[in-house]
Amino acid sequence: MWRMKEEIIAWGKDLGISTKDIEIVLRKITGLSTSQLFLAQEISEGYIGEVRESFTRLSRGEPVQYVVSSAEFMGKEFFVDESVLIPRDDTEVLVKAVLQTSPSTPFLQGEEGTILIDIGTGSGIIPITLMWNMESQISNFYAIDVSREALEVATVNIKKYGLQDKIQVLEGDLLAPFLRPYSNSLLHGDEIPANMVITANLPYIKQDDFENMDTSVYTHEPKLALYGWPGTGFELYEKLILQCLQLQKRSKCITLFIEIGFDQFDIATAYIKSQGLTFDYFRDTHNIVRVIQINFS
Numbered sequence: 154m155w156r157m158k159e160e161i162i163a164w165g166k167d168l169g170i171s172t173k174d175i176e177i178v179l180r181k182i183t184g185l186s187t188s189q190l191f192l193a194q195e196i197s198e199g200y201i202g203e204v205r206e207s208f209t210r211l212s213r214g215e216p217v218q219y220v221v222s223s224a225e226f227m228g229k230e231f232f233v234d235e236s237v238l239i240p241r242d243d244t245e246v247l248v249k250a251v252l253q254t255s256p257s258t259p260f261l262q263g264e265e266g267t268i269l270i271d272i273g274t275g276s277g278i279i280p281i282t283l284m285w286n287m288e289s290q291i292s293n294f295y296a297i298d299v300s301r302e303a304l305e306v307a308t309v310n311i312k313k314y315g316l317q318d319k320i321q322v323l324e325g326d327l328l329a330p331f332l333r334p335y336s337n338s339l340l341h342g343d344e345i346p347a348n349m350v351i352t353a354n355l356p357y358i359k360q361d362d363f364e365n366m367d368t369s370v371y372t373h374e375p376k377l378a379l380y381g382w383p384g385t386g387f388e389l390y391e392k393l394i395l396q397c398l399q400l401q402k403r404s405k406c407i408t409l410f411i412e413i414g415f416d417q418f419d420i421a422t423a424y425i426k427s428q429g430l431t432f433d434y435f436r437d438t439h440n441i442v443r444v445i446q447i448n449f450s
């Protein structure tokens with residue numbers, strides 16, 4: 154038994170679902186490519202139960218990425234569920250900033266013992282995409298998150314790309330796994346690396362802004378991934394910067410890359426300067442500064 158494809162598309166549209174989301178769901182369920190789906194006249198009746206379930210979820214405002222358990226970042230597919238933030242294009246600025254940073258920066262000179270730590274890793278998109286490009290420059294990759302459920306998703310993606318021997322997943326609050334007393338820390342005495350690259354896309358949305366967000370984000374994405382603090386939204390980064398200052402006593406050179414909100418540049422740089430640190434910054438395609446590189450050396 155078959156159903157006309159156009160009939161199914163009309164059904165989705167009647168439920169208020171966009172043509173793009175209908176196509177994403179139909180591709181996922183049928184396994185057809187974009188062009189195969191375009192050419193198909195009919196869809197097997199056997200898929201209709203799944204289509205109905207997906208349409209119901211979409212019509213309730215659930216993001217399509219959660220419905221199909223998949224999101225794209227920098228041209229690659231990553232598994233996602235409701236315990237992680239859906240990867241945003243904004244985060245490409247962070248990844249590209251690390252990759253584009255001046256070759257004069259010590260960690261890009263291929264010195265041995267450089268480690269990379271991604272804090273608030275969520276689905277693991279940052280360490281995975283950096284790993285593909287920086288394997289030869291980095292001796293160890295770590296992905297940290299305070300959410301165990303998020304780390305389970307990161308682990309799925311790390312395994313999906315066969316990187317389980319390269320990226321170590323750690324549960325913890327910011328840099329806590331590296332700050333424990335020497336005997337108990339991941340950085341033991343003579344194992345302290347010369348250089349550390351730390352990346353972080355942490356929750357930076359102020360409480361007031363969070364309450365005014367798109368309902369599909371507000372209702373479905375994890376609050377732990379988005380919500381900053383009642384004040385500026387930069388508070389978690391302040392805590393991280395203080396932890397880096399502590400870690401600096403044990404590492405020669407730390408370079409921290411953070412993604413910030415579109416309106417946080419002044420707040421961020423005032424704080425960074427107050428700590429006597431130097432910084433650089435990177436803009437998105439709208440010419441807004443979204444990433445700050447902070448140098449601890």
Ligand SMILES: C[S@@+](CC[C@H](N)C(=O)[O-])C[C@H]1O[C@@H](n2cnc3c(N)ncnc32)[C@H](O)[C@@H]1O
Nearest residue numbers: 238273274275298299300326327354356377378
């Ligand atoms: C904005 S999401 C970013 C996820 C992912 N890095 C990305 O760019 O798509 C922030 C992540 O930080 C994690 N997080 C929140 N507070 C944290 C903390 N104190 N220490 C470590 N991770 C934290 C959340 O669980 C969430 O996965």
